[in-house]
Amino acid sequence: MKKKIIVLLGLAVALVVIILIFVSCKDSTTAEASAASTTVAETSAASTTVAETSAASTTVAEVSDGSCTDCHNSTTQIVSKEVQYSNSLHGSGNTFERNTAACAICHTSEGFTERIDAGTFEVAADIQNASPINCRTCHNIHETYTKADWSLATSDPVTLELTGDVYDKGNSNLCASCHQPRPGTDVPVAGGAAVEITSSRYGPHHGPQSSMLLGVGGYGEYKGSNVHYDAVDEGCISCHMTDTAVGKVAGGHTMNITYDSEGTPAEYLVGCIKCHEDITTLDRNGVQTEVVAMVEELRLLLLKQGLIDDTGAGIAGTFTSEQAGALWNYKTITEDRSKGVHNPGFAKFLLETGIAALKK
Ligand code: HEC
Ligand code: HEC
Ligand code: HEC
Ligand code: HEC
Numbered sequence: 001m002k003k004k005i006i007v008l009l010g011l012a013v014a015l016v017v018i019i020l021i022f023v024s025c026k027d028s029t030t031a032e033a034s035a036a037s038t039t040v041a042e043t044s045a046a047s048t049t050v051a052e053t054s055a056a057s058t059t060v061a062e063v064s065d066g067s068c069t070d071c072h073n074s075t076t077q078i079v080s081k082e083v084q085y086s087n088s089l090h091g092s093g094n095t096f097e098r099n100t101a102a103c104a105i106c107h108t109s110e111g112f113t114e115r116i117d118a119g120t121f122e123v124a125a126d127i128q129n130a131s132p133i134n135c136r137t138c139h140n141i142h143e144t145y146t147k148a149d150w151s152l153a154t155s156d157p158v159t160l161e162l163t164g165d166v167y168d169k170g171n172s173n174l175c176a177s178c179h180q181p182r183p184g185t186d187v188p189v190a191g192g193a194a195v196e197i198t199s200s201r202y203g204p205h206h207g208p209q210s211s212m213l214l215g216v217g218g219y220g221e222y223k224g225s226n227v228h229y230d231a232v233d234e235g236c237i238s239c240h241m242t243d244t245a246v247g248k249v250a251g252g253h254t255m256n257i258t259y260d261s262e263g264t265p266a267e268y269l270v271g272c273i274k275c276h277e278d279i280t281t282l283d284r285n286g287v288q289t290e291v292v293a294m295v296e297e298l299r300l301l302l303l304k305q306g307l308i309d310d311t312g313a314g315i316a317g318t319f320t321s322e323q324a325g326a327l328w329n330y331k332t333i334t335e336d337r338s339k340g341v342h343n344p345g346f347a348k349f350l351l352e353t354g355i356a357a358l359k360k
């Protein structure tokens, strides 16, 4: 009897032991499985570290697991922007071949980064193997390897090199760093000394959009203000790159305003609608038409007085300050290329002043 009880007890104990072993096995299996997935995570973290080390050893500590995938996660964050960007003139243009020190500060990625980091308007030397403007030019890509890398290379207010006026409109200060007249040529003043024009490229090369918006840097004393500077919070970005991109043809990172919509010329009005609810054309109230007509009137006068050739290029020679001023204003409007929209009042003023100067 006693023996039977002992055997039964023994069996019970054995059963409990078996159950315990089974349970603990199950536990350890789970534990192993999670250990395994940890290993996977570690592996990608490890390769992360490799990438970082070669890029910037200082950032290792800041990288947490997953920071690469914040951006490289196969969602549209990079892909959509890349495809838009490829269709922008920044992404598709060829002027990054202007790699000499004088030009590289605006025309190459390396030159721009060098001068922004140094807080100057020059680079030490010509840029060899220059890259076009790309994601890294405008964003701090691969510096901390976190989302913070999307921050912009600069959004500091920009003191225009030509005039000393300050352009300050949030993130679009980035744009104004390059889209400003090149310094080096004095703006003619009425009644000033004769002006010797030595280059066919006379004028405020090539992107005087920020000075146009501010209403500065023209020949003549302009007193008006500009609602498209004062009231547009983010400046350039508000009109050129609101989030609502049209595929890869306009807005967003294309930065294009006019585009081709399956063969039909089209206009990107998304940025305008915020203020002009019923707008149907960039040529609001016929302002662009009027500006284009005035540009043509001024062009014919410049041609007649021997300041430009048929292609619109300047002709070398010595001219009165009034003539040079008229040419300066013509170049400002044609190189701004908004046909007056950036600053309707100023555009008309510059053209009127130029036309009047040549009609004297
Ligand atoms: C802030 C977003 C962001 C983070 C975080 C990020 N990347 Fe990138 N990465 C980019 C962008 C943008 C590009 C450039 C894409 C282009 O040129 O079209 C890029 C390009 C690359 C390239 C292609 C080669 C090159 O350098 O252009 C590799 C490889 C790469 N990243 C690896 C990594 C790794 C590894 C990490 C994590 C340590 C990481 N990235 C973190 C945004 C990011
Ligand atoms: C690093 C200098 C630089 C910065 C920063 C920059 N641009 Fe540009 N931009 C250029 C250059 C250079 C070109 C002409 C490229 C070419 O022709 O190869 C250009 C071209 C353009 C064009 C196309 C002009 C055309 O003829 O179709 C637009 C629009 C434009 N930029 C808007 C902007 C906006 C908006 C920003 C700010 C978000 C900006 N740019 C920032 C240098 C810059
Ligand atoms: C302050 C910045 C800046 C500097 C410096 C600069 N550029 Fe530009 N350049 C621009 C911008 C911005 C554009 C684009 C303007 C636009 O598309 O409206 C441009 C456009 C151009 C274009 C295309 C426009 C056209 O009419 O064909 C050429 C060519 C060019 N630049 C050559 C040069 C050369 C050569 C130098 C040096 C001698 C130089 N740039 C220096 C900002 C600059
Ligand atoms: C000429 C300058 C310029 C270039 C080049 C550029 N970006 Fe941008 N990007 C901007 C500006 C300016 C903004 C902010 C727009 C705003 O404030 O609405 C921005 C915003 C972004 C954002 C949104 C950031 C957020 O808040 O999440 C992403 C993502 C981005 N860019 C990706 C890219 C990628 C990818 C590339 C390269 C294919 C690129 N950008 C090239 C100027 C640029």
Ligand code: HEC
Residues within 6 Å of the ligand: 172, 175, 176, 179, 207, 209, 210, 213, 228, 232, 235, 236, 237, 238, 239, 240, 255, 256, 257, 258, 271, 282, 336, 337, 338, 339, 341, 342
């Ligand atoms: C009020 C809206 C608005 C603002 C703000 C604005 N733009 Fe424009 N921009 C336009 C319009 C509209 C055009 C004319 C498009 C056309 O008719 O071809 C234009 C034309 C241009 C062009 C000529 C190429 C093109 O796309 O037609 C460049 C380059 C340009 N703008 C750059 C800038 C820069 C840089 C800033 C900021 C310094 C800026 N814009 C601010 C609306 C704006």
Ligand code: HEC
Residues within 6 Å of the ligand: 227, 228, 231, 232, 233, 238, 239, 269, 271, 272, 273, 274, 275, 276, 281, 282, 283, 284, 285, 287, 288, 341, 344
């Ligand atoms: C932040 C608000 C704002 C944005 C964005 C804006 N505008 Fe304006 N715009 C105004 C105001 C205010 C006026 C002056 C009052 C008026 O004409 O309605 C004006 C005036 C104009 C004028 C001059 C009209 C005249 O008869 O002299 C034109 C042209 C114009 N805008 C076109 C545009 C275009 C095109 C866009 C988009 C690319 C745009 N605006 C974006 C606020 C804005």
